[in-house]
Structures are given as C-alpha cells and as structure tokens.
Amino acid sequence: MANPLADPVLLFFIAGLFASGYLLANGRGKKGLEGTNRMLDGSLAFATTGLLGSAWTWVIYNDLVRNPLGGEFCATEGFVQCGSVIGDPRYNNFFGISWGMLGFTAFATLFFLILCIRMDPLAKWSEQYTNYAWWLGLAGVPFLFILVGIEVFVVQHICPFCTIAHIALVGYLVSVWMLRERREISAWY
C-alpha cells in the first residue's frame, strides 16, 4: 500500500472520529436529557471507533507476524506506516499480548459502561458508572503516552491506525469529562 492516508479503512475511522465529535458538540448545545443522550451517543461513538480501530491494529499485527516483510493492510515504508511500529517485535506487545488486543479489551469495557448509562441515563447507578467510565478511561492515558513516545522518539514512525485509537481515547475522555460536568451543574435532565 503506497499511501496509508488514502486507505479507505483509515478514512472510515477518521469519519468515525468526526461523527463522534459532531454528536458530542451537538449534544452539548442542547438542554436536558435530549442533550445528555446526544452526548452519550458521542461517547459511545468514540468508544466504538476506538474499539474498531484497536481491532484493526490487531488484524495488522496478525498479518505482520505472518508476513514480516510487508503486510497486506498497512504500509511498511515511509514516515506514516505500521511496519516499524506494529511489526516490530520489541514494541508491538505488552508481555506477549498485542497492543491492539489490549486496546480492544479496554475500549470494550468503556463501551459497556457508556452503553449502560445511555440505555438508562436516569438509573440510580448511572452517576457511579459515569465516574467508572472516567477513571477507567484515564487509566489508559499513561499507556497512550508510552506508545506515542515510542512512535515519536524511538522508532520515529507514526502508525495511523494506532493514532486513531489514541485520538478516540482522548475524545472519549473529553466526552466523559463533559458528561460529569453536566451532572455537576445539574443539567443532566
């Protein structure tokens, strides 16, 4: 694949990030439960984009393990590529588990928490779940810094699909932070 930025899968994920951001911004401008639900849709969309983006990096990982000289699903040359990041056995796993699978598991947990709140935003436990969603999302931030640090300073290549998952986590955290703020100012419903 010559130009990873022209990859339709990548474009799909980029569209997912924009759609998530739009839902979040749109919900913030609305009052009451309607706005809260729209913001929760935004959160859910960020979690879904992160989940699918992570799963795609797992696909690329599996492909590169079999074909280390050049996979089918992402470029292995140029500054923006996957070969030097997902394809490098020193950095592509955490104690033997691929980063893609770890990200997928983390985003699945975040997806579940937000889905629970979205299905019943007025439930007694929804405030507690919003806090869980915040703290669990925040737990991913140190890993995000480590991975971006490895990309920028160690291998000096950027993996586009990893970046999608990283942006999805940041977007998710922003959305949950806004949701918590909405509770604090009693604008939840």
Add this chain to the structure above:
Amino acid sequence: MARRRRQLEPKGKDEDVRMTAGLITAGVVSIVIVASMFIAPPANVGPEEGSLAPDFVASAYNGGNWEEVRLSQLYDGRLVLITFLDTDCPHCWTEAEYLSEIFDGTSGEVMFITIAVELQISGHESTREEIEAFRDKTQFGDNQNNGDGCYSGRKNCAERPGAPHSWMYVDDLSSSIAGEWELPGTPFNVILDGEGTVVWNQAQTENHPPGEDMGEALLRLLQEGE
C-alpha cells in the same frame, strides 16, 4: 415541597438494563473478533514444532561489528539452525565443535545462528568480548580458575575445540530471546524451515526418530527437502 420535588424528579427504568448492555457488548465484541480473525487469523507463535518461531530484533556479531538484525528478515529459503549456548557452559564447549563439523558437512545449505545467553549461575557472567572470542577462537582469559575467559571462567576462549565459527552470534545476555523461546538449558537447538516455522525442537523428542540429535535431524530434513 420535598414530596413534590420527589414526584418531579425523573426516575430510571424499572428493569435493570445492565444485563442487556452486557449482552450487546458481548455481541459486538464477538462479531468484531470473528471478523478480525477471518481477515487475518492469529499466527501460532512459539518454539514448538509447527509454530512460527518467535521473532526478535537483537545485536549480532558476524566477525566485524555488532549490528542489529531481525530474525524474520534473515529467512532466505534455507533451513535455519538456531543454537542457544552460553560461552561458560562446559557442554556448549563441546557443542561448538559439533557445530563446526555440521557446518562443514552441510556446505551452505543451512543458515546457522547462535544465540549467546548468560545462564544465571555463578561463574557464567559473560560479555560481548567473551562472545566474540568464543566465536572467533581468540585470546580471552587464561586457564586459571579465576573467572576470566570461557568455560565457567576456567579456560582461554582460544582453546575452544572446533574451528572458528563464521556465522552470526546474537547477543542475548539479557535473556529476553531465551524467555520467549522457553529455553530449558544450554546447549539447545531448534531448526526452522525457510519461512520461519519450527520443524525440529530438541525438547520435543517424542516427535523425532529415537535418539536423533540435531545433526541427524538436519541431514534428515535436508534429504526430505530434496
């Protein structure tokens, strides 16, 4: 007043939706995993026969400088003999001689790679200089039992039996490769096919003809490949 406020306060649903949310999440996760595995099935990676050999990036000495190599980029269609050894291990001392004989006997049909590890035993402390001397059979240490040199620090590396080796020696003094390859001890041999699949693992004797050693396995595999 408080009573009226309680009445106005919206209430959540009567049923607990968390179970439904859990089922939806499980469904989404299952679909994504199945689709991902369909697109690119996970490879079976490990030192067992039939698995893809664990890849590594490490520094290797080929007689000149130490250079970074990646195992998967070395495959060229030939069989690959990977030998783990410790320059201080007495059994590796004799294995090195056997490796020299096999190397001469296989006349370039096999790629040899030796991975130098440091067993966690007193007297087995090693360095890159010691690895170089073991490979090249050059002066390193003396024949006093003072920790210098090879063979638990009791022999000058130049006295290693067999010819100097002309293939690469990989530095795994940190034992990171040994860990992934589940190294049971040294010397330890694994043979890979030309694409990196493990075809012979010294520890899996139940899969081999009785009493077959690494040299015999190489000859058998070379004959099978003809």
